[in-house]
Amino acid sequence: MLSGKRISILGDSISTYQNISNDASVNATLLYYPYYYRAPFPPEKTYWRLVMDALGLVLCVNNSWSGGNLSGRADPTSGVNRATHLSRDDGTAPDLIIVFMGINDLGRGVDADVFAADYRHTLMTLKETYPAALVCCVNLPDRDPILKQRALRFNAIIEEAVAAAGDGFWIADLFASRLNNDFYYMNTLDGLHPDEDGMRIIAEIVKDAILQHCKK
Numbered sequence: 116m117l118s119g120k121r122i123s124i125l126g127d128s129i130s131t132y133q134n135i136s137n138d139a140s141v142n143a144t145l146l147y148y149p150y151y152y153r154a155p156f157p158p159e160k161t162y163w164r165l166v167m168d169a170l171g172l173v174l175c176v177n178n179s180w181s182g183g184n185l186s187g188r189a190d191p192t193s194g195v196n197r198a199t200h201l202s203r204d205d206g207t208a209p210d211l212i213i214v215f216m217g218i219n220d221l222g223r224g225v226d227a228d229v230f231a232a233d234y235r236h237t238l239m240t241l242k243e244t245y246p247a248a249l250v251c252c253v254n255l256p257d258r259d260p261i262l263k264q265r266a267l268r269f270n271a272i273i274e275e276a277v278a279a280a281g282d283g284f285w286i287a288d289l290f291a292s293r294l295n296n297d298f299y300y301m302n303t304l305d306g307l308h309p310d311e312d313g314m315r316i317i318a319e320i321v322k323d324a325i326l327q328h329c330k331k
Contacts, residue, residue: 117211117325118172119171120171121174121208122163122172122209122212123174123178123201123202123209123248124136124179124215125178125194125201125214125215125237126163126178126179126180126194126213127181127185127218128152128181128183128308129307129308129309130162130213130215131150131179132161132164136148136178136179141176142176142202144200145176145178145200148180149180149181151181162317163213163321165318165322166213175207175209178197178201183216184219185216185230185233186229186233188233188236195234195237198237198241201241201244208245208248209245209248210249211249211250212250212251213253214252214253215252217255217269220269221262221266227269227272230272231276234273234276235276235279235280238250238277238284242280249283251286252276252277252287253286253287253289253321254270254273254274254286254287255270256292256295257295257296258294258295258296258307260296270290287320287323287324287325288320289320293316294316294317
């Protein structure tokens with residue numbers, strides 16, 4: 116059912132990869148996008164590539180900006196503004212979209228009300244721009260006890276925005292997974308960016324969420 120479908124990603128550094136998330140031959144707006152992941156980290160071990168390979172999906176556009184916030188309507192690098200650039204320049208549009216953003220907003224102390232307004236605006240933009248696409252929103256991990264209550268608030272915001280967007284939008288629940296606190300840290304390269312094991316766990320959560328929704 117999903118094999119051959121096109122997938123686009125709206126993300127931050129966790130979803131980047133050199134010569135993919137900054138491939139201007141696919142979408143001209145990607146030119147000069149900063150990235151985190153590169154060789155020797157294998158591209159086939161990124162969470163999104165693992166999801167693609169497991170489900171037979173084809174990459175449409177990976178629009179991920181290392182260090183990018185979701186919020187910030189005056190900032191062209193923010194996810195809320197990049198949400199209109201998930202199709203290829205030849206007009207090929209995604210059938211499925213993964214939104215995995217908010218970690219930087221959380222860590223930088225973005226106001227919750229601003230995050231709420233911009234997350235909802237992002238999903239409404241996706242709904243209007245890609246009306247045939249399904250959208251899987253990955254919530255924020257429980258990776259830092261100091262930020263836990265704030266992460267819960269941001270995840271409630273994501274849940275509310277997904278509910279408001281309606282059919283075809285759902286959550287991949289990273290917060291409730293086993294990838295939390297010390298276990299999250301142990302499965303990263305630097306305390307934030309997942310290593311191969313961390314990517315594999317994220318991929319399993321996202322893949323299962325997609326399959327569960329698509330069976331409905």
